[in-house]
Amino acid sequence: MKRIYFFVGVLSTIIICLALVINPRDISASEKVRLNLEKLDQSIQDQIENHTLLSLSSNPYDYIAENEYYDAIIELGVAALCELENSLVSSDENGLVQYIISIAIEDISHTNVNEILGNEDFGWEDAHEFTTEWLEIKDTVTENVETIIQSELLNDEEKIEKINHYGLLAVLAIESYVNTAEGRQSSFLKAGLKHVVESYNLDEKEIELVYELF
Structure with a gap:
């Protein structure tokens, strides 16, 4: 009987180890981007609901300064670009989060859309404009x-x-x-x-x- 318990214990350990290998906790870069965008959006909503000083700002760059969720997306590097681009292309929204996604694309890709297009006096004003210009530059x-x-x-x-x-x-x-x-x-x-x-x-x-x- 002890031998049976021993083999059952060993078998259970093997199954657990295989499960960890086959189903690792690491998720794909695309999923990480989506999760961090959701948390980023929620953190912005929290700022607005709590009427913080940050919520009074109209500068998108203020919202990503020392923001752990934005930093997590940037840290993913090139692997995040496809999902970020898809998020813009597939979205009808044109708000603060989409603007921040546009900033992230420029940050990760080291691309300066305004310099490429010669926008010396003013740059892209919103995410829709950025998306159009970004896709044109790619093409x-x-x-x-x-x-x-x-x-x-x-x-x-x-x-x-x-x-x-x-x-x-x-x-x-x-x-x-x-x-x-x-x-x-x-x-x-x-x-x-x-x-x-x-x-x-x-x-x-x-x-x-x-x-x-x-």
Whole structure:
């Protein structure tokens, strides 16, 4: 009988271990984004209901300063981008949370939409405007980066600065340029653009996730 209890105990331990392996507590990046967005939204609602000083602010950046839920989304890095973008594209809402999602996309992707579009006097005003501009930039980034590279009106430093505004969206176009064997390429430009990509500290999985954005 003791032997039976022993084997039952061992079997139970094995089942528990397998359950932990097969059903790990870690959830997907998309689920983490959704959960933290819900908590972020709730934290904002709490501020408003409690009439705090923060609730009087009309500046979206005030709401993400030292906000643990926003920080958790940013910490996910590239893995969060698809879900953040989908949240904007699939939503009819155009409020504070959507504006914050737009900020998060720029933060994670290292993209400066206003600089790309030359919005010197004013930038995108709401999430709907950001979404339209973001999708347009994605659709034209390869062509635009190639145009910048081939420009005879810009020196290499200016080209690097302009391409840098595209952030992760330019990685594919940059790698295509850097890896090409064309002899007339500027070694300074190639080195500068290579440094831009390296500054993002992307691993192979993250580079794949960048490609999946397109």
